[in-house]
Amino acid sequence: MTEEPLLSVRDLKKHYPIRKGLLNRQVGAARAVDGISFDIAPGETLGLVGESGCGKSTAATSIVRLEEPTGGEVIFNGGGRSGATRNADGTHPNDVTRFDDRELKAFRRDAQMIFQDPSSSFDPRMSVGGAVAEMLQIHGMSDRHRRRAIVEDLLERVGLSPEDYDRYPHEFSGGQKQRIALARALVLNPELIVADEPVSALDVSIQAEILDLIADLQSEFDLSLLFISHDMSVIREICDRVAVMYLGEIVEIGPTDRVFADPQHPYTEALLSAIPTPDPRSTAEGIELTGTVPSPTNPPSGCRFHTRCHRVIQPDDVDLDQSSWRGLLNLRDALAADSVDVDQIRENFRTGTDTGATPDAVKGQIRREFDLEETISSDEMESLLDAALDEALGDDLDAAAATLSERVTTPCEERVPQRTSHEPGHESACHLHERDRSAPPNPADD
Amino acid sequence: MATKKPEQFDRVDWSELSESRRFDLSINSIGMLVATLPLALLWLYDYQFVGEREATFQAIGLSRNLDPLDYFFVFTLFLFFFYLILPLYQNPRMTRYYWKEFRRNRPAVVSLGWLGIVFVGGLIGPLLISAPEQSILTGHQPPVFLSIDEANVANCVGEVVNGRCQGTWQHPLGTTRGGKDVFAGIVYGMTISMQIAFITTTIVAAIGITFGTVSAYAGGWVDEVMMRFVDIILSFPTFLMFLLILYIYGAGLGMFILVFSAFAWGGTARYVRSKSLSVSEEEFIKATRISGASTYRVVRKHVVPNVASSIITQLTLLIPGFLLAEAQLAFLGIGDSAVPSWGQLISAGRSDLAFAPWIVLSPGIVLFLTILAFNFIGDALLDALNPEAEAESA
Structure with a gap:
């Protein structure tokens, strides 16, 4: 990749300690996010997809540092930070996880977030205009009239009217609230927006409107987007690239059209097969994942998906159905x-x-x-x-x-699969491919 | 903004703005400061330059004296105005919504009217009506339209018809044994009741909210220690404590308010803590944190306002307890007999109940209605201050 990515996540980890007993000793950890890496280019949309509980939302909150990550790097090159090189001790000056309070506050202007539940993402006791304008106030804009002018203009851009400034959250529908949430995320003029299941709580018809609005705003303001969803059909609509997450790890990442046309990881296959097809004659039946969903506290050895994989590998001397x-x-x-x-x-x-x-x-x-x-x-x-x-x-x-x-x-439970590159930018972590082409382990794509 | 500068979010020069760290006060806080400053100066003047037994305004020829309780009362009134009444005016939309909800509860509206009377009466009544004074000769005067056997009255103010002394408008609710006017006593009692209501509420709310939010946000062993302290507060025998202080130092109204509110905030603190914990899990708190707001700001602007609406109800229901406690203590003869409270008035008439029941009944009914009104209002506020529930059903 010649161009510098806007955001580059390296081996990000977030473990929640599990404490027990009188002395609160740590007896284990729930590995919600366990070493994920990806890049987002300026203006690009990366989808992060996976079933509930696989750590997507934790990844989002760790990247924007709402929660302190346990390990790894989040390098953000936006907001005039571009072109930085690593320090002598190997740390990166743009590493969000190492930002001090002042840098973090400046980073907040460049990266914003949209949340899933529109009904609880606004303070019921604050007018929605006030909630959006609060962002400006926090960052030092003390001119009340200026704040109001900016927010009214922005409300119009997201498809509401300036008069809505004084209205309260309970007076809006879910779709309207999500528009306001978008306005709130935009008002500081960020370069990156992390959208955590922004349309999952909405009706299908409204989903489409909001997705259109996001796409419009993205092209107008040249935003990068990390779009988190469990819904593959939504991902297909909006994302340039997609990363599939399973149990805290990324199992496949690649351009959306390639991943959808030619999924390389069995888990991706299973997810894709769950999208309803409009063709009644289509015979493709959904792949049903058997076995129980493992707990992130005690993830399976080797490939984490082996307990549910429908294409789990058999030993060389076994040839069963x-x-x-x-x-x-x-x-x-x-x-x-x-x-x-x-x-x-x-x-x-x-x-x-x-x-x-x-x-x-x-x-x-x-x-x-x-x-x-x-x-x-x-x-x-x-x-x-x-x-x-x-x-x-x-x-x-x-x-x-x-x-x-x-x-x-099965060999799957013995070794952790390496990432295999199928074509530029399309990688997956599955033993099936390792066997096919003993490609050298591909270093992360930088 | 007279200039036609386009105000758009993507044309803001943040590097210029974020550097200027100006102190950003809301209108309410400015108002509060402006109002409190003269009060503080007056108190300082009173404390430093006015003699122990001189009235505060003697220098300008007024005999009105202000004691520390009065200063504190005025301060709480300012708080009440700038942080409760003014915001209602500033957010007419929300106010209309609350009022619509509140209005559904008819008894509460009537109660609000009654409390309005008590409030206004307590504030300006003492300025219009002179304080009830001893006058043995006109003791036991009956209320207007009623009469009393002449034998019980030393000197009847009204006419004597068939050997019965008739009530007059001069003493619309009659007088006590000592000749104090009951109506004036009730009006002066309103001031006392309002002082009790406002000051205790302020103290309880201030300690309870601070303690509760700090405990919720600190977590860990700090939380543990603070909550165990609340357990102690809640199980403390306040009444015995008050008696002890009473016998050692003597106790006026100020001491009553101080002691009782200092041991009444435990429940509020617990409530605030649990409510803050649940509020801080909400997504709008995350959304505010991601904007770069400090924890203090999150708590001050989002957690406390959302908690406050629920504790307003709790506080409203706490006030009747204080009013009753004061009346009970006064009735038992414990407490400052110089304080013209309703309880003192009731206790003044308890021996004359057989032939002059108005002395007990008039303040008794007023006390009863006031307590009932607080309870009704607390109930109605519980329903009105909950916009989320309404939004879900809409």
Whole structure:
């Protein structure tokens, strides 16, 4: 990249400590954001997408330093800071995480944020004009009339009328409030706006209006945008590039059209398959992610997505149907986590028929629950599974888990996948690609 | 702005503005300063140059004296005006909305009218009506339209018809045993009640809000220590404390107000703390923080106003407790008998209840109505000051 990016995030981390006990000792950490890196060029829109709880919002608040990041760098080159080079000790003068109070206040003028919930993003006891003008006041504009003139002009630009200045938040609809939120984010004339799910709380018809408005304002004022959403169709509409986040990490990043046309990470595939298609004849069915959503406190080893991945890799000497393989892994994890309730399954049979549960019927039921066929295609695996199920029926889940773990292992859980570059600017972190092309680990794109 | 300078957000030169750190006071604060300054000077003059037993305005020929309680009362009135009444005028939209909501509660509107009478009566009544004075000869005069057996009256002011002394307009609510006019006593009692209401509210609100917000924002062990201190305050036997002080130092109205409000803010502080915690989670607080506002500003401009609307209700319901406590103490004969409060008036008439019930009943009814009015208003404010709930249903 020849041009200097406006914002460049490097290995950003935000861990929330979990404290317990009398002495408040730290017993662990919820790794909400665990080492994400990306760049945003001037005037560009980067989408950050992922399911709820994957750390998107935490990433946003850490980047603008509403919360102190645990580690990493956020280098912001806007607002006359461009062209800076690293200090001798390796720190960057434009690192937001190291800004002192004065620099931070100046940074607030250059980077603003829009929040998700329009109903709570305005003080119910302050007129909306006052709320927008407050930004100007905080930054030293003490001329009341000037503040009012600026805000009235701005309200008009976002599609409201100057008379709305004196009205209160409860007098506006959600879409109107989001327009005012946009005005509030704009009023300090920032270069970067972080929009945290700005349209998720709105009706679809109003979503489109707000997205149009954002796009218009962006081109008019040459804004860069970090657009956070869980909705792939919204991302497609507005973003130049998209970064897919899973459990605190970025699993795929690339130009929006490339990512949508040719997703490289299985998680992206699953997200994309969830977009409803208007074509009734379309046969593409949604990819259903099985397995439980892991907790960021104790993320899975290796590739974090391996517990739910529908394309999880099989060992070289195993060649099973992919869904059976997924089922076996799920069964193994469930056994290890003690979450297979054999007694309950037996009980269910008893209420259905009075013959009681034969061991075979119970086994069959467990197989059905984990999407495993009556007999799976590999003899070795079938005998292993049968042995494990026998142990499970004998109420020894640990032994059953151990039996399965002998052979049912995937490379995905052993190593952290490296980033693979597919074409310029399109990268993903998945073992599938590492295997295909043993490309040298690609350093972050700077 | 006479010039046609285009005022647009993207044409502001921030480097020029942000450097000038001018002290930015609101009109309200300026007004408050302007009003308080002469008051403070007057107090200083009174404290330094006027003799112990001289009246404050003796130099200009007025016999009116001001004691520290009066100064504090006037100060709280200024606070009330500049931070409650003036903002209502400055934000007519919000005021109209509150009024619309408040008006739905008819008893509260009537109560507001009654409190208005008590307030105005307490403020200007003493200027128009001379203080009730002892006059043994005209003791036990009945109220107008009523009569009393001549035997109970030393000297009937009105006519005597069939051996019964008739009431006159000279003493519209009759007089006490000592000949003090009950109506004048009630008017002077209004001043006392208003002083109790305003000063206690100010003290309780000031300590409660400060303590609550500091506790909420400090967190950790500071929060823990502060809240345990509140537990102590709440479980403190205020009445015994007051008796103790009374026997050691003697206690006037000022001491009553000080002691009782110093132990009454515990509940308010707790309430403010929990409310601040919930308010500070709201997105608009984040939105203000991202604008670069200091924590002090966030608390002062957003947390406190949002908390205040809920504690106004709580404070309104606290006032009747103080008024009743004062009346009870006065009735029991504990307290300053020189203070012309309603309680003193009631206690003055308790031995004559059999033949002169008006002495107890008139101030008693006024006290009852005032307390009822505060309760009704507190109830109505609870509904009126909650615009969010309305917005959700709209």
